[in-house]
Amino acid sequence: MHHAARHNMARIVNIIPFTSIIDQNARVARDVLEDGEEFGSVVLEHHSNLTPDKETPRTRLASENWDTPVIYTTMVQFLESLFRGGTRSARRMHRLAGAVIIFDEIQTLPVNCVHLFCNAVNFLVQECGASIVLCTATQPLLGRLDRPELGVLSLDPRCELMPDRDAFFGRLERTEILDDTKPGGWTVTEVADLAISELRRTGSCLVVVNTKRWARELYEECAARGITEVWHLSTSMCAAHRLRVLDDMRRELDAGRPVLCVSTQLIEAGVDISFGAAIRFLAGLDSIVQTAGRCNRNGDSKGGLLGQVHVLNPDQENLSKLKAIRIGRESTLRVLGEFRADPASLGGSLLHPRAMERYFTYAFFNHRNEMAYPVSREDVGHDDTLFNLLSCNRLNPGNMRTQPTLRQSFATAGGLFKVIDAPTCGVLVPYGEGTEIIAQLCGALDSQQEKMLLRRAQRYAVNTFPEVFKTLYDERALYETKKGLGIWCLDPQYYSGNFGVSVVATEKMSPLIYDGGA
Secondary structure (H helix, E strand, O other), X not given: OHHHHHOOOOEEEEEEOOHHHHHHHHHHXXXXXXXXXXXXXXXXXXXXXXXXXXXXXXHHHHOOOOOOOEEEEEHHHHHHHHHOOOOOOHHHHHHHOOEEEEEEOHHHOOHHHHHHHHHHHHHHHHOOOOEEEEEOOOOOOOOOOOOHHHOOOOOOOOOOOOOOHHHHHHHOOOEEEEEOOOOOOEOHHHHHHHHHHHHHHHOEEEEEOOOHHHHHHHHHHHHHOOOOOEEEEOOOOOHHHHHHHHHHHHHHHHOOOOEEEEEOHHHOOOOOOOEOEEEEEOOOHHHHHHHHOOEOOOOOOHHHOOEEEEEEOEOOOOOOOOHHHHHHHHHHHHHHHHHHHOHHHHOOOOOOXXXXXXXXXXXXXXXXXXXXXXXXXXXXXXXXXHHHHHOXXXXXXXXXXXXXXXXXXXXXXXXXXXXXXXXXXXXXXXXXXXXXXXXXXXXXXXXXXXXXXXXXXXXXXXXXOHHHHHHHHHOOOEEEOOOOOOOEEEOHHHEEOOOEEOOOOOOOOHHHOOOOOX
C-alpha cells in the first residue's frame, strides 16, 4: 500500500490460486479497509463466474469489471482477462495497468501457460506501469526457462526481497518430510490408521489428499470409527462454509482439543492454521512442502521436536482430470529416489532449496514442450501452440497478399484458451446469508442492484464442473434467479452441511445449514 501511494498507482490486485486463501485474506483486508463502508466498495472478491459466457445487454451490466481499489481474485480470472476470447474477461484487462499485482503461491501457475504468463507480466511491467511481486516458499524458475526465445521473466539481479534467503530455510526449520511411499500403495483403512495414530500422538493431524472422492471416503472411514473430532474441507463447499469450518477448527486447536482434518489441496498453501502432524498424498514436491507449512507452523510442538509430514501413495486414485498433479508426482518420485540414494546432494532435507530447484528442473524443463500452450491438429488443422497463434504465426495459411497484414489468429486463440480443461460454472448455494442473497437476486429490479448482490454472493458460490452441473440440472436441483439471466441456484436438499454440493438429495440439510453470516 505504501508502494502504491508513493507511485500514485491505481489499485492492488492479489492473484491467489485457491479460493480458501482468498476467503481468509479478503476478510482481514475488509475488516481494516472497509470499516463502515458498503460491502465490496473497497475490497472485491472475484473467484466465481456467476454470469454466463454468452453475454446479453443485461448480463454485461451485471458482470464484474474490477473497479475497486483492492481486488482478490484467482489465477484463472487473471489469465482469462488477458487471453480468453469474448469481451467479458477482456473488460477487466485495463484495470491491471498502473497496479500493484501480487501473485501468491506462484508455483501453482499451470505449466501450459508458463510462456504466455512470462510475456504478459513483462508487458504489464514494461509497457503498462505495473509492479509485480511473486510470493511463494517454493519459487519456480521462471527467469531460467529452457526456451528463452519464447519468453522468460525479465528479473532484475536484485529481485529477491529477502536478503540471504537460503539461510532462513535452516533457521526456520519446523518440520521433516518422511517418505512413506510403498509398493502397492496405502488403502483407506491404512491411511485412517495412521491419521488416528498421529491424532492421538500429537493432538491434531491434517490429511491432504488429491481428490474429493478420497477426502469424502477417508472422512467417512474415520467418522465410522467413532472419531467425532474429524472435519472435512473441499471446494464442493462454498467459501463461507469453508471459512466457518476453518474458524471452528482454529478455536478447537487453540483450546488444546483434538482435531483431525481431511482436506483437498485447498488448505495446503497460505491458510493460517497449524497441526501437530500432517499426511500428504503423493503430488508435486512444492505441494508437499506447502502442506508442511500447515504442520508445527509456529514451532511450538511438544519438546521442540520437528513436526512430521508423511508422504503416502494411495492404492487407488483417479488423476485423469488432474494433469498438474500427475506431472508433479512423476517429478517428485524422481527426486525422492535421488534423495534416498544421496541425501547430501539435495542439502540433506527435502525442504532444502536445492531439493526444490531439482524438482522444478524436472517438472518445468522436462515439460518444456508443453509451456507454450500446445493446440492440436483437431483444433486448428495442424499442430501448433497458442504462443505462435498470438505472435509471428508463421503457420497462418491466410491470404497475405494485402499489406500490411496482421498474421495473428486472435479469435482462434481466444476461443481455444482455457486455464483448466473443463471450465466451471458458478452455482449459488443456500448456505447462511446465501439464502437471503438468492431471494434478493430473484427480486432485484435493476442491473446495478444485481451487480452489488453478485459481489456479496461470491463467497456463497461453488464452481461446478460440467458433468456435475448437468447431473444437478437433470435432477432439477438447479433453478435460475430470473429466466435468461443465467445465474443458477441450488436446491437446499442438494447442499450438505458436511460435504457441500451433493449430486444426490439428502435429508440432513435443514439443521446443518448455519444461519447468520460467514
